[in-house]
Amino acid sequence: MFKAVLSDSNILKTSFDAISSIVDEVQMQADSEGLRLDALDRSHITFVHLELKPGLFDEFTIDEPLKINVDTEELMKVLKRAKSDDIVELSVDEGNLIIIFEGEARRRFKIRLIDIEYEAPSPPDLEYPTQFEVPFVLLKNSIQDIEIVSDKIVLMVDSDKFIAEAEGEFGDAKIEYLHGEKIENKAKSIFSLEKIKEMLKADKFSDIIVLKLGNDMPLNLSLKMISDEGELSFLLAPRIESEE
Amino acid sequence: MTEFKSKMMYKELVDLYEALTSTTKRLEKTAILAEFLKNTEAEILPIVTLLSLGKVFPIWSEKEIGIGLKLLMKAISLVVGVSVDTVEEYVRDKGDIGFAAEALFENRLQSTLFKRPLTIVKVYQNMTRMAEISGKNAQTKKIRVLIELLTSASPAEAKYISRTVVEELRVGIGEGTIKDAVSEAFNVDKEVVERALMLTNDPGLVAEVSKGEGEEGLKKLTLKPGKPVKPMLAQLSHGIGASVEEMGTAICETKYDGFRVQIHKKNDEIKIFTRRLDNIKDAVPEIVEYIEKCLPHEDFIVEGEIIATKDGNPISFQYILQRVRRKYEIERLRNEVPLIMYLFDVLYYKEPLIDLPFGERRVILQKIVKVEPSKFELSNQVIVTPENVEDAEKLFESSIKAGHEGIMIKDPFAPYMPGIRGKKMLKFKAEPETLDLVVVGGTYGRGRRANLIGSYLMAAQDEEGNLKTIAHTATGLDDATLLELSSKVESLMTEKKGRKVKARPEIILEIAYSEIVKSPEYESGYSLRFPVVKRIRDDKSIEDIDTVHRIESIFNA
Numbered sequence: 182m183f184k185a186v187l188s189d190s191n192i193l194k195t196s197f198d199a200i201s202s203i204v205d206e207v208q209m210q211a212d213s214e215g216l217r218l219d220a221l222d223r224s225h226i227t228f229v230h231l232e233l234k235p236g237l238f239d240e241f242t243i244d245e246p247l248k249i250n251v252d253t254e255e256l257m258k259v260l261k262r263a264k265s266d267d268i269v270e271l272s273v274d275e276g277n278l279i280i281i282f283e284g285e286a287r288r289r290f291k292i293r294l295i296d297i298e299y300e301a302p303s304p305p306d307l308e309y310p311t312q313f314e315v316p317f318v319l320l321k322n323s324i325q326d327i328e329i330v331s332d333k334i335v336l337m338v339d340s341d342k343f344i345a346e347a348e349g350e351f352g353d354a355k356i357e358y359l360h361g362e363k364i365e366n367k368a369k370s371i372f373s374l375e376k377i378k379e380m381l382k383a384d385k386f387s388d389i390i391v392l393k394l395g396n397d398m399p400l401n402l403s404l405k406m407i408s409d410e411g412e413l414s415f416l417l418a419p420r421i422e423s424e425e
Numbered sequence: 426m427t428e429f430k431s432k433m434m435y436k437e438l439v440d441l442y443e444a445l446t447s448t449t450k451r452l453e454k455t456a457i458l459a460e461f462l463k464n465t466e467a468e469i470l471p472i473v474t475l476l477s478l479g480k481v482f483p484i485w486s487e488k489e490i491g492i493g494l495k496l497l498m499k500a501i502s503l504v505v506g507v508s509v510d511t512v513e514e515y516v517r518d519k520g521d522i523g524f525a526a527e528a529l530f531e532n533r534l535q536s537t538l539f540k541r542p543l544t545i546v547k548v549y550q551n552m553t554r555m556a557e558i559s560g561k562n563a564q565t566k567k568i569r570v571l572i573e574l575l576t577s578a579s580p581a582e583a584k585y586i587s588r589t590v591v592e593e594l595r596v597g598i599g600e601g602t603i604k605d606a607v608s609e610a611f612n613v614d615k616e617v618v619e620r621a622l623m624l625t626n627d628p629g630l631v632a633e634v635s636k637g638e639g640e641e642g643l644k645k646l647t648l649k650p651g652k653p654v655k656p657m658l659a660q661l662s663h664g665i666g667a668s669v670e671e672m673g674t675a676i677c678e679t680k681y682d683g684f685r686v687q688i689h690k691k692n693d694e695i696k697i698f699t700r701r702l703d704n705i706k707d708a709v710p711e712i713v714e715y716i717e718k719c720l721p722h723e724d725f726i727v728e729g730e731i732i733a734t735k736d737g738n739p740i741s742f743q744y745i746l747q748r749v750r751r752k753y754e755i756e757r758l759r760n761e762v763p764l765i766m767y768l769f770d771v772l773y774y775k776e777p778l779i780d781l782p783f784g785e786r787r788v789i790l791q792k793i794v795k796v797e798p799s800k801f802e803l804s805n806q807v808i809v810t811p812e813n814v815e816d817a818e819k820l821f822e823s824s825i826k827a828g829h830e831g832i833m834i835k836d837p838f839a840p841y842m843p844g845i846r847g848k849k850m851l852k853f854k855a856e857p858e859t860l861d862l863v864v865v866g867g868t869y870g871r872g873r874r875a876n877l878i879g880s881y882l883m884a885a886q887d888e889e890g891n892l893k894t895i896a897h898t899a900t901g902l903d904d905a906t907l908l909e910l911s912s913k914v915e916s917l918m919t920e921k922k923g924r925k926v927k928a929r930p931e932i933i934l935e936i937a938y939s940e941i942v943k944s945p946e947y948e949s950g951y952s953l954r955f956p957v958v959k960r961i962r963d964d965k966s967i968e969d970i971d972t973v974h975r976i977e978s979i980f981n982a
Contacts, residue, residue, distance in 0.1 A: 205569055223573035224504055225537040254562075302539060373506065373535060399538060418536040420506055 183211055183247050185271040186240040190263040190282070191385045196231055196413050197260050199383035201253035203227050206297050212246040216271075221302045227376055228304050228416040237410035239268070249278055250297050259290045304416050309393035309401065310366035311338050315358060317390050317404070320345075321381050323356040328374060330354045333420060337369040338394050347374075368394040370419040377402075380415045387413075397421065429550075431469045435543040438476060439581050445477075445596040451889045455602055459609035467636055471629025472549045478603060479594025481552045483627045484966075485653045485702040488556040492567055492590050494522060500568050501526055501587070504575045506535025520920045520927065522591055523584040530580035541577050548574060548586065593929055599890035600968065603628050611635040613643060621646045623655040623843035624779075626702065647777045648843075650691035650724045653698040654772060654779075655844030659833060661858060662851035665821060668834045669814045671848075675834045676783065677817040679805040680852055681767050682830040683732030684745050684964055688716060691724050699749070701966040708751045711759055712766055715801035721793055723775055729768035729804070737799060739765075739828040743906070746963050768794060769804040769833075772841055783849075784837030808837070825855050857937065858979070859959055860885070860971045864932040865892055867914055869924040878911040878926065883936060883956070885949055887973045892930055893949035895976070901937075901958035910961065933962040933970055941980045949973045951980060 187193065200207065204220040211217075215234040221227070235241040256278070263269060263282050270281040277291040323345040327334050330349030337344040338360070346355040377400075386404040393401035403414035441461045445454050458477060465473045475481060482488045492500075498512040505512075507529065515525035551574045555567045574586055588594050604622055608615045613635050621631045621643045634642040648654045662668040669675045686705070689696040695716055697706045706713060712731060720727070733745040744762050751758060771790040772779050778786055787806075796802055805824070809817045821832045831854035839849035862883035870879035880899040884892040902910060913932055920927040937957045944952035951973070962969075 205566065221539060223569045224535075224576045225539045225541075226535060226576075228538055305538060416538060418538045420534050421536050422534050 183243045183271075183273055184240060185211070185216065185238050185242075187237070187269045187271075188239050190260075190267045190269045191265060192233070192237070192411065193269060194260045194263055195383045195385035197253060197257050199380055199413070199415075200229055200231065201257040202379045202382055203229055205253055206295060207251060207253055208297060209249040209251070210246065211243055211249065213243060215241065219302060219304070226373070226418045227379070228302065229380075230304065230412070230414045230416075232412045234410045237406070237408070247273065249273060250295050251278055251292055252295055255292050259292060262288070262290075305399070307393075307395070307398060307401070309368075309395050309398070311364050311368045311395070312391065312393045313338060313343060313360045313362045313364060314389050314391055315343055315360065317381075317384065317388050319358060320390055320392075321384065323358075324374060324377055324381060326354050326356055328378075332374050333371055334374045334377065335369065335371050336392075336394055336400065337367070338364060338392075339367045340364050343392075368396055368398075370394060370397055370400060371422060372400055372417055372419055376417050380417070383413055386411070429468060429546040431466050431544065431546050433466060433469060433473075433545050435545050435548050435582055436579070438473065438545055439579075439585050441477065442585050442594070442596045443581065445598060449597070449889075449891075451602060451605075454597060454889075455605045455609060458598065458602060458606035462606055462632060462636075463610040467633070469545055469549075470636055471633045473545060474603065474607075474629045474632040476545070476549070476589065477596075477598055478600075478628060479589055479592060479596070479598075481549065481589065482556070483629065485626050485698065485704075487704060488553075490552055490555045490567075490590055490592075491558075491563070492555060492571060494591055496564060496568055497522065497571070497587055497590055500571045500575055501529060501583070503568075504535065504572055505529045505533050517920060521588075521595070522593075522919070523588040523595065526587040527580045527584035530578065530583040537576055543574065543577050543582060548589075552589065591929075597889060597891060600628070601888075601890065603632075607632050607635050611639065613640045617643050620843070623845070624648045626653060626655060648726060648773055648779065650689045650726050650773055651694070651696060653687055653689070653696075653702045654726070656685060656687065656700055656728065657842050657850055658844070658846035659850045659852040660846055660848060662834055662853040665817050665832070665834065665853055666811075666814050668851050668853070669809055669817060670811050672834065672836050674808065674810050674837055675817070676787065676837050677807050677809055677820050678769055678833045678835065679767075679820065679824040679827075680830045680833050680854065681730040681732050681804070682739065682742055682828075683730045683767075684742075684749055685730050686728070687772075688720075688727050688729070689725075690716070690720070693722065699964050700969065701964060705749050708749050708755060709764060710755060711800070712764060715766060715797060719795045719797055719801045723793075724773065725771065725775070725793070726773035727768050727790065727794075728770040728772060729766055731764050731766050733762045734765055734799075735762070742960055746961065750963060765799060766801050767804045768802070769806075770841065779841035779843070782838045782840065783835055786841070787837075804833075821853065831855050859935045859937045860953070860976065861933055861962055861965055861969060862895065862936050863892065863930040863967055863970050864910075864914055864928055864934060865894060865930050866925065866927040867911075868897070869926070871924075877907065878914050879907075881910070881914070881934070881958075883934065884930065885971050885973050885976055886967075887949075890968075893973050894947045895949045895951055895973075896936070896938075896947065896953040896956045898934070898936060898953075898956040898958055900956075906961065930967055933965045933967070935959040935962050941976055943980075949976065951976050 203222045207218050207220045209218045218231045220229050259280055264284055267282040267284040272279045276294050280290045282288040327347045330352045331347035335346050343358045343360045391403040397419055400417040405412050444457050502509045502512045516522055519525045551570050554570050558566045604618050608618045617640050685700055687698045696704045732739050748762055771786050807816045807820050834851040836849040864881050865884045866882040867878040868880040870877050880897050883896050884894045887893055914928045917929040918926050937959050938953035940954040942952055
């Protein structure tokens with residue numbers, strides 16, 4: 182028996198907005214530690230990790246660990262129907278994930294569970310030279326600025342500033358932000374803009390982004406709830422190219 | 426999905442492809458392939474056999490991967506981290522998607538978080554999966570499955586995955602080499618392997634049975650309704666009298682100028698296969714109705730010719746193509762271009778009949794068919810000996826008069842020999858012989874016709890299935906057919922330089938000509954004078970095109 186009730190429907194909606202644009206099929210694991218998923222996109226460029234602890238839910242009961250395999254596109258279609266003041270209830274029966282929206286009316290959806298040959302990937306364990314926070318909105322805006330000139334983005338950090346920049350055929354763009362943190366190293370990597378945009382679709386999860394950046398290393402981008410009850414994080418493989 | 430235990434790496438198969446490409450000698454290719462097949466685990470032998478031919482499914486299978494060049498280029502661009510334009514540039518430069526992929530993968534700009542070396546099973550499963558995806562967003566879903574393969578691929582692996590996806594492997598392995606290699610690998614008689622191949626059209630199965638059960642097992646393989654057999658083919662007769670004389674007794678039949686088909690019925694499911702082994706059942710509903718009505722409710726395979734008519738008279742072959750290729754408005758065309766089926770052989774009725782003499786098969790056919798005049802008939806026939814050879818000549822004249830092609834002269838004592846062009850079945854036609862050749866390129870016209878490929882470069886095949894150019898042809902087509910042909914060739918285009926294009930060899934044209942001449946200009950060493958396109962042969966596949974050998978023998982005759 183598994184039942185999870187969440188009064189803030191946006192948490193799931195915003196998470197899967199990003200997740201469904203990165204992976205087409207996922208396995209969620211539910212156990213006494215909460216609800217969790219680890220997934221790698223088919224091109225092996227982006228890794229996504231979602232963790233929602235029991236404390237985040239209004240009710241979270243589970244007898245035995247459970248694996249829930251779903252088509253993310255189908256799940257997203259349903260989650261899109263959630264109104265922001267709806268209470269969401271998750272449960273499973275034979276072969277279905279059941280989602281109930283409790284609001285003005287009680288609306289119930291069933292999503293067929295799927296078969297996937299699943300090897301839950303574990304993310305590479307990396308040591309980063311830098312870690313710092315930036316406001317979500319700042320990064321989102323930077324991406325939109327950069328998009329004008331290029332489909333690649335250079336992310337840099339030094340002791341003073343976090344810099345996002347790009348050079349395009351028809352122009353350049355550069356965004357500088359004084360991070361105010363104690364950073365001793367410099368770091369710089371280049372990424373696909375499209376891939377970062379996919380991650381930032383989760384725009385209602387947290388106001389703050391924790392970034393870990395190295396030199397030609399994957400980008401570690403993490404969204405953490407203040408309560409520490411939920412985390413949505415990503416790892417993105419860099420582009421390998423000398424700066425043009 | 427079938428579970429496989431095999432952990433054989435795709436790299437090993439790629440090494441095989443490279444080894445096969447390194448020699449042009451057929452014997453060497455055969456030896457290399459035989460050695461590989463011998464060392465392949467039994468479980469994946471059928472898969473490896475098909476993949477060595479560049480196929481994922483047997484040719485009669487209705488499954489297809491369904492990824493065109495455009496989608497493949499998109500997948501490559503996403504994995505490598507470059508724009509689709511860059512991929513297109515590479516394809517133009519290298520003249521081949523495989524070489525382009527290889528070069529691009531040497532310098533991937535986008536790194537990955539994980540690498541999982543590809544197994545043969547993984548490649549096969551993802552290819553199968555692509556074929557199974559249909560419906561809404563199918564393209565997006567297919568491309569993801571393809572990307573999963575490409576992202577873990579080495580440059581050489583990317584080259585062959587790409588070529589397999591677009592079904593153009595280019596390692597020079599045809600059915601002939603497969604036959605010889607299977608025979609060599611598992612020490613079974615060549616002719617037994619060939620017969621099994623012709624009957625099942627399933628090289629994977631034939632390899633598997635050869636390994637597991639040897640010759641005895643192969644001999645037990647027989648035709649099964651539902652799976653098409655290679656049709657028995659006719660040689661050219663140089664004269665009715667001489668041919669009948671040589672045969673002793675002959676069954677002569679009208680040669681209909683239509684579409685040769687094999688009708689299969691198994692558990693009441695009907696399939697109508699063309700010579701290319703495509704199932705065209707849905708395009709010819711009236712034939713299906715006649716089959717229901719005129720043939721018994723048993724499992725069977727019968728063979729015949731479908732012709733198109735107008736006011737009861739046979740009309741040009743092109744009209745039947747219109748019908749057979751049709752996906753829409755089938756009902757309207759059904760009235761405009763009515764079809765007649767003429768049956769002439771039975772290969773299976775409750776049990777395989779191919780080893781029975783043709784005369785007896787014909788008697789069985791007559792017993793099981795309820796003829797429906799002008800709809801579902803038996804081929805017109807006479808039995809002749811040298812004494813009454815004039816009956817055959819009369820049949821020839823009346824057939825020509827009625828608008829048919831000529832006559833067939835068949836040995837009543839011969840078994841059905843799938844895929845064999847022998848002396849037991851001859852054709853005598855009124856018109857001069859034509860050649861079936863494949864389009865490998867073309868040239869855009871000038872001025873008003875600058876948007877149209879006006880001239881087509883044709884090729885025949887050599888003994889090893891390599892294509893050898895023989896002529897350019899520019900005449901013989903009406904405007905509508907030319908437009909269709911031009912856009913078809915464009916969709917198969919692999920290279921464009923100025924007005925000249927190269928195309929994937931898929932379109933077969935029947936070419937008439939006045940004379941074969943020696944020519945150093947073309948790869949075959951021969952050329953055609955006054956080549957004229959008679960028609961597009963949608964019913965034939967690349968294996969059916971004429972050989973340089975045959976052209977040589979016509980030249981020498």
